[in-house]
Amino acid sequence: MLAQDSDIKSTIPAGFVLQPATVGDLPEMVAIETASFSDPWTARMFEGEMTGNQFARVLVLRRRDHQGGYGRLVGYLCYWLIFDELRIMNLAVQEADRRQGLARAMVVHAVQEGRRAGVRHALLEVRAGNPAARGLYRGLGFQETGVRKHYYRNPCEDAILMRADLVSENRAD
Numbered sequence: 552m553l554a555q556d557s558d559i560k561s562t563i564p565a566g567f568v569l570q571p572a573t574v575g576d577l578p579e580m581v582a583i584e585t586a587s588f589s590d591p592w593t594a595r596m597f598e599g600e601m602t603g604n605q606f607a608r609v610l611v612l613r614r615r616d617h618q619g620g621y622g623r624l625v626g627y628l629c630y631w632l633i634f635d636e637l638r639i640m641n642l643a644v645q646e647a648d649r650r651q652g653l654a655r656a657m658v659v660h661a662v663q664e665g666r667r668a669g670v671r672h673a674l675l676e677v678r679a680g681n682p683a684a685r686g687l688y689r690g691l692g693f694q695e696t697g698v699r700k701h702y703y704r705n706p707c708e709d710a711i712l713m714r715a716d717l718v719s720e721n722r723a724d
């Protein structure tokens with residue numbers, strides 16, 4: 552069972568705003584993606600999720616500037632709400648802005664939206680050699696449920712399957 556929303560930091564920190572990605576965000580997203588992954592998504596792949604996949608949500612996290620407008624893009628999250636499942640598809644935070652709870656806040660946002668949409672469980676795959684992501688999801692109550700051998704390329708690596716149940720026997724809502 553995933554930790555209840557009230558047990559975990561569930562809000563986007565002050566000074567940041569989470570909003571739907573637009574085509575204009577793609578250069579900044581691709582810059583973070585390329586710096587974060589050895590086998591990065593291309594602009595075309597992000598755009599396909601944003602415009603051609605009815606199940607996908609692509610959100611970007613920006614700093615607010617001093618005038619209350621939108622500043623630098625610091626991270627993004629792509630997930631699918633597909634029937635009773637939430638699937639986390641892509642997530643990254645710019646290196647300089649890591650370890651401030653920003654990834655956790657974005658995933659919690661997705662979980663909250665999923666719960667409102669009636670989702671029953673959340674699923675994802677993560678590289679076996681990605682302790683930051685495995686720690687992030689374990690901290691949110693995800694459990695490691697299996698291994699897909701040699702799932703990733705560049706470099707070839709196993710995928711760890713992770714899953715969280717979003718429905719508590721005790722929840723009233």
Ligand SMILES: CC(C)(COP(=O)(O)OP(=O)(O)OC[C@H]1O[C@@H](n2cnc3c(N)ncnc32)[C@H](O)[C@@H]1OP(=O)(O)O)[C@@H](O)C(=O)NCCC(=O)NCCS
Nearest residue numbers: 587642643644649650651652653654655683684686687690
């Ligand atoms: C994984 C990633 C998204 C985490 O982003 P972040 O904003 O730094 O994460 P948070 O600050 O929300 O961290 C939440 C928790 O995750 C775990 N965690 C995050 N980074 C970690 C690290 N480098 N080592 C170990 N645990 C880590 C910790 O438990 C952390 O809680 P704590 O800071 O209270 O100890 C970021 O490191 C990243 O963009 N990495 C490259 C892309 C990537 O691997 N994406 C995930 C693909 S599934």
